[in-house]
Amino acid sequence: MCLAVPGKVLSINRATEPIMGTVSFAGVQKEICLEWVPEVQVGNYVLVHVGFALNTIDDQEAEETLRLLREMGEFDDEVR
Amino acid sequence: MKFVDEYRDRATVETLTTAIRSAVSRPWTIMEICGGQTHAIVKHGIDRLLPEEITLVHGPGCPVCVTSVELIDRAVAIAARKGVIFTSFGDMLRVPGSSRDLLGVKATGGDVRIVYSPLDAVALAAKNPDRSVVFFAVGFETTAPANAMAAVQARKLGLTNFFLLTAHVLVPPAIAAILGSPSNRVQAFLAAGHVCTVMGYEEYLPLAERFRTPIVVTGFEPVDILHGILLAVRQLEEGRADVENQYARVVRREGNAGARAVIAQVFEPSDRTWRGIGTIPMSGYRLRPAFASMDAEQHFDVGHLEARESPLCIAGSVLQGIRKPHECPAFGRECTPERPLGAPMVSSEGACAAYYRYGALNHGR
Numbered sequence: 001m002c003l004a005v006p007g008k009v010l011s012i013n014r015a016t017e018p019i020m021g022t023v024s025f026a027g028v029q030k031e032i033c034l035e036w037v038p039e040v041q042v043g044n045y046v047l048v049h050v051g052f053a054l055n056t057i058d059d060q061e062a063e064e065t066l067r068l069l070r071e072m073g074e075f076d077d078e079v080r
Numbered sequence: 081m082k083f084v085d086e087y088r089d090r091a092t093v094e095t096l097t098t099a100i101r102s103a104v105s106r107p108w109t110i111m112e113i114c115g116g117q118t119h120a121i122v123k124h125g126i127d128r129l130l131p132e133e134i135t136l137v138h139g140p141g142c143p144v145c146v147t148s149v150e151l152i153d154r155a156v157a158i159a160a161r162k163g164v165i166f167t168s169f170g171d172m173l174r175v176p177g178s179s180r181d182l183l184g185v186k187a188t189g190g191d192v193r194i195v196y197s198p199l200d201a202v203a204l205a206a207k208n209p210d211r212s213v214v215f216f217a218v219g220f221e222t223t224a225p226a227n228a229m230a231a232v233q234a235r236k237l238g239l240t241n242f243f244l245l246t247a248h249v250l251v252p253p254a255i256a257a258i259l260g261s262p263s264n265r266v267q268a269f270l271a272a273g274h275v276c277t278v279m280g281y282e283e284y285l286p287l288a289e290r291f292r293t294p295i296v297v298t299g300f301e302p303v304d305i306l307h308g309i310l311l312a313v314r315q316l317e318e319g320r321a322d323v324e325n326q327y328a329r330v331v332r333r334e335g336n337a338g339a340r341a342v343i344a345q346v347f348e349p350s351d352r353t354w355r356g357i358g359t360i361p362m363s364g365y366r367l368r369p370a371f372a373s374m375d376a377e378q379h380f381d382v383g384h385l386e387a388r389e390s391p392l393c394i395a396g397s398v399l400q401g402i403r404k405p406h407e408c409p410a411f412g413r414e415c416t417p418e419r420p421l422g423a424p425m426v427s428s429e430g431a432c433a434a435y436y437r438y439g440a441l442n443h444g445r
Contacts, residue, residue, distance in 0.1 A: 002114055002115070002116050002141070002143075002219070002220055002222040002223070002272060002274040002275060002429070003116055003274075003300075003428075003429075004222065004274045004277070006081075006082065006083035006084065008082070017236075018229065018233075025081075026081040033197075033199065033229065035229070035338060036225070036336050036337075036338035036339045037336075037338075038338070045082065045083060047274070047277060047330050049222055049223065049226065049274060050169070050196065050197045050198065050223060050226045051196060051197025051198075051199055051200075051226065052197070052225065052226045052229070052339075054222070054225075054274065054277045054278055054330075054336055054339060055277050055330050055331075055332070055336050057083055057329050057330055058328070058329050058330070059329075061328045061329045062083065062086075062329035065307075065328065065329065066086055066092070069092050069095055069096065069303070069307070070091075070092070070095075072095050072096075072099060073091055073092065073094070073095035076095060076098055076099075
């Protein structure tokens with residue numbers, strides 16, 4: 001029930017109420033409500049649950065965490 | 081798929097399991113609160129990558145599982161009414177009521193339809209003015225804004241034939257009930273990442289402090305869950321009890337303002353009966369008086385319903401993490417996904433369904 005999936009925003013229609021847009025999930029396109037992510041731009045990724053974008057996905061935050069984890073791995077290799 | 085594949089990367093998983101192994105010095109019991117996390121753990125065999133010292137206990141974070149039998153019986157009674165189109169997410173249709181489930185109503189002529197989004201139910205109501213469209217509004221805080229938006233949209237369209245049968249549940253009161261129970265053995269929590277995407281994590285700070293228990297907001301992919309476990313274990317080993325945000329790419333401290341605003345507009349906190357656990361004070365949402373005209377419980381008088389559950393089913397203790405699915409005598413025998421005795425065997429987020437589906441689990445743990 002709490003399943004939510006990342007998708008890429010392909011288009012945004014700010015004239016509708018609520019704001020709607022087309023989001024692609026690895027090629028599968030769906031009309032999604034973007035009302036709660038007013039700052040979103042085409043090309044951004046959003047987290048979608050039952051037809052609604054709950055938040056934008058912070059690319060930098062994601063990259064930062066993954067970089068830290070990779071570094072932890074490299075440190076392990078050196079120590080081993 | 082972006083934001084998925086990177087979090088299933090083998091090398092990163094190995095880095096994390098190595099770090100967990102070197103961080104842990106004694107036994108720890110950690111509960112993941114969300115059924116989606118339970119499924120990811122069992123599906124990817126994450127618990128079998130962990131050192132012996134760590135025990136993962138599955139929490140009640142499966143809204144389908146905790147919906148009370150009375151409400152399932154009420155849904156069945158409403159769905160069987162002439163002129164009603166009863167709409168719901170798919171996994172609610174096979175949850176056993178006292179006598180039958182919603183699929184059983186559909187099989188005997190009831191108009192029961194699966195929808196992807198609550199807005200689909202509103203569209204149905206607009207297209208069928210002569211019918212009463214009821215949406216089964218089940219879920220945690222993650223789903224509450226979507227159901228609230230459906231109510232707001234229906235009002236904007238001036239619809240008087242759209243109703244919500246509300247069964248919303250909240251995570252923080254459930255955590256407090258678990259930690260407050262004398263038989264509690266949970267020492268740290270992985271909080272539900274998508275609940276916190278909506279609500280933020282400020283409401284967990286008093287819980288961590290009051291119960292001296294680390295709470296790590298965690299995502300749903302293997303790397304997320306292992307990273308969450310590592311952060312929890314480090315806190316436990318250092319005697320800290322903070323709220324940490326592992327799922328920072330999506331969760332912000334204050335959550336999503338728009339989603340929280342529409343929840344507050346439509347719903348208010350209320351007591352809620354959790355199937356197998358009992359009533360937890362202020363652990364659910366009900367419609368505010370301003371939306372009472374959309375309340376299916378008030379609109380459809382289905383009288384008193386005598387709820388009965390299978391005496392064999394131990395769902396209550398599974399949902400509280402006291403026992404594991406394969407410790408149930410009926411598991412895989414009288415109780416299977418085809419003939420479920422209890423909701424956790426039905427739901428795609430139920431612990432019993434997870435153990436049954438990914439059965440290669442080493443039951444020794």
